[in-house]
Amino acid sequence: MPGKRLQKELERLQSDPIPGVSLASAEPAAWTMAMAGAAGTLYDGEAMLLKFDFDDKYPFEAPACVFLDPVPVHPHVYSNGHICLSILDTEWSPSLTVAQVCLSILSMLSSCTTRERPPDDAAYVRKVGHRSPKNTRWDFHDDSV
Numbered sequence: 001m002p003g004k005r006l007q008k009e010l011e012r013l014q015s016d017p018i019p020g021v022s023l024a025s026a027e028p029a030a031w032t033m034a035m036a037g038a039a040g041t042l043y044d045g046e047a048m049l050l051k052f053d054f055d056d057k058y059p060f061e062a063p064a065c066v067f068l069d070p071v072p073v074h075p076h077v078y079s080n081g082h083i084c085l086s087i088l089d090t091e092w093s094p095s096l097t098v099a100q101v102c103l104s105i106l107s108m109l110s111s112c113t114t115r116e117r118p119p120d121d122a123a124y125v126r127k128v129g130h131r132s133p134k135n136t137r138w139d140f141h142d143d144s145v
Helices: 001-017 099-109 122-127
Strands: 021-027 030-036 049-054 064-068
Touching: 001 021, 001 099, 021 099, 030 099, 064 099
Parallel strands: none
Antiparallel strands: 021 030, 030 049, 049 064
16 A cells, blocks of 8 residues: 555656655655745755655554754754654644655744754753654654744
8 A cells, every 4th residue: 555655656756746855765654855945044055864664554654754964953853753743643644745845844943943852852862863863752742833
């Protein structure tokens, strides 16, 4: 199932690209998306890479999605690349696509007014390291950034 779905998403990304987002690489179970920070934001022109790992439960479960180095400094992005975003966890829907996740992350970055790490960044990274963010039980309490 994920193979056909991902192939359709790949074709759509190629035929209808998202401004500031492009496919850097695509393997059957892992994609890397290149993103540029939106003009007029704290991340204006910055180059970022997002890695998506898909398992056999996709699209019924969210892919694992992390920023690769250099990881942007943001209140919802941990220094290990993990992203605290509800659509990657409890608010996931099989109707969501990689493109929509990228747009949501760009929106999250664009609305930010201060560059800082989450308050618990050091403890979180020490505890989970670079394991999958899907093993984290997130607490979504701040949607102001």
